[in-house]
Amino acid sequence: MISEKDPLVGQVLDLFVPELDVDPDELLPAAHAGAARLRAARRRRTAAVLAFAVLLLFAGAAFAAKKLDLLPFLHTSDRNTARFSVSPSHSYHGTAPLALTCPHAAAGAFVCHLTSPLASGKRRYELGMRTDKVPLLTRPSMLTSLTRAQANGADPAQVAHVRADLAGVSDDFIRALSVMTRIDTVGGGGGSAGPSGTERVPPPGVPAWVACRELTLATVQCRPLAALLGVPGGTPLYSLQPSSDWRTVTTPPQQPPQFERLLERLLGRQPTATESRFLVDLATVAVTAGGSSGPSKVKGTPIGVSNPRGAALLAPQSLGVPTRVRSATAQPLPNRPLPGGLSRSRGTRLYRVAFDLRRADGVDTVGRHTLYVYVTRSSKLAVWRVAWVATKP
Amino acid sequence: MAELPSSHLLGSSRRREATAVTIEAAYRTRAADFLRVATAITGSREGARDAVQEALTRAFARRATFRGSGTVEAWLWRAVVNAARNVRARSPQVGEGPQADDATHDAEDEQRAAVRAAVAALPERQRLALFLRYYADLDYAAIAAALGVRRGTVSATLNHAHATLRAALEEEVLT
DSSP states (O other): OOOOOOHHHHHHHHHHSOOOOOOGGGTHHHHHHHHHHHHHHHHHHHHHHHHHHHHHHOGGGHHHHHHTOOHHHHOOSOTTOEEEEEEEEEEOOSOOOSEEEOTTOOSSOEEEEEOOTTOOSSSEEEEEEEOOOOOOOOHHHHHHHHHHHHHTTOOHHHHHHHHHHHHHSOHHHHHHHHHHTTEEEEOOOSOOBOSTTEEEEOOTTOOSEEEEEEOSSSEEEEEEOTTOOOEEETOEEEEEOOOTTOEEEEOOOOOOOOHHHHHHHHHTSOOOHHHHHHHHHHTOOOOOOOOSSSOEEOOOOSOOBSSHHHHHHTGGGGGSSOEEEEEEEEEOOOSSOOGGGOOOSTTEEEEEEEEEESSOOSSSOSEEEEEEEEEEEETTTTEEEEEEEESOO | OOOOOHHHHHHHHHOOSOOHHHHHHHHHHHHHHHHHHHHHHHSSHHHHHHHHHHHHHHHHHTGGGOOSSSOHHHHHHHHHHHHHHHHHHHOTTOSSOOOOSSSOOOHHHHHHHHHHHHHHTSOHHHHHHHHHHHTSOOOHHHHHHHHTSOHHHHHHHHHHHHHHHHHHHHHHHHO
């Protein structure tokens, strides 16, 4: 039981400290900043201890560790593009506000505030997409996927073919493939197009793309997305909206991710013939309609690919002539009805795919071309397939 | 402040863990009480701000250490009380209650001085229990959690504090 308050004591204590008029927001920013500093200091200490332990225990494995360094593959010279790796073991389940104001946007972590999507001003970011959840690719998980695909109606002969090739690839290859599927690229976003051969870019040091996570009711913490390692699956990605201080620069040459080189680096050797064939097996999609000069509806085979970017990479095959894919860059869905009756959902993505046409097809000339590829996720088959191809976004 | 998505609020009520969202929600609900109790402990508004900010900083940074056995608010109270005690320990002049804003000496100031002296003369645990009971309206269980003592101890402590304070002040304040 709780005793009643003593009126005299209450009166005395009201004299001691009268009631206060307090603005709760007054202390929060400094508290968050202080907490971020504390956490960063702990991470640095942890990293130092781990690094020391690794040096002690695995000094002989320095070469092997170097082979897994993804950073050189994540850097791009295009300020409007961000290449990053997704963690297969971490997921983000927080909310993703539609728009943010980030007055302190810069390198490193910074705090942003929720804002209205209709607001304007500098350092305003809009939600572009969420990172795909990347499954941990292992031999058993791939076999399970194949079994599931067959149960869902995939061609048994094709499944048997893939399963046979899977048996012929090494564990090293599957590990390398698992690493490669974690790499993703986003670009475009906040209206980066400029006059021909140029593009508009943010001021130096201000990231065009950021990955954010919920911090408080009204704030999120963001980091520049470019070359960010281990982004949790489901993390909301935001693109910077143009403002008066953006500059026009010459569009840098496209930098494809050089997956072949990464695969060789990860493997420490050239892939074997079986491994190369297995890659083709995975990427097999039959395309019923072709042509890059206009929109075309495309049907996928029962076996698609496990990630949307991989599906988009298959689109140039629809041309029916030899092509070499250079890059596939995720784009925000346009703010208008989607073509082909596609629905606007998490299962619909848009990619800008750059590729080289090696032989003229009667409409397009040899050289670099760009396609805008919509891919959709088949809930029945749990795979991504090409759904719509166009030459304009 | 921007309008908040309802998912934030739903999320905070569902989870039994100290996320930044639940900590901030608990702080916003109790901000005035935290500041008032911290002012009473540290003896100044400035010290109280430092203490509450320090408590919040540590709560945000170490939210993973929250074990979920009590409420996030109780956990915050303990952090605020400890931070305020630390601030008071670092600052030699505080501890006798907030000072008057100006140098005028009227009857009210004299009364306040008497109150400050009477409250300052109480043992620390009695002072803290009184502040939490009267300024924050915490029940015995919450006070016990904030002070790290048993619930029965809170009851006895408050009884002693009431008696001591009443005896010390009955003549000076009431007459």
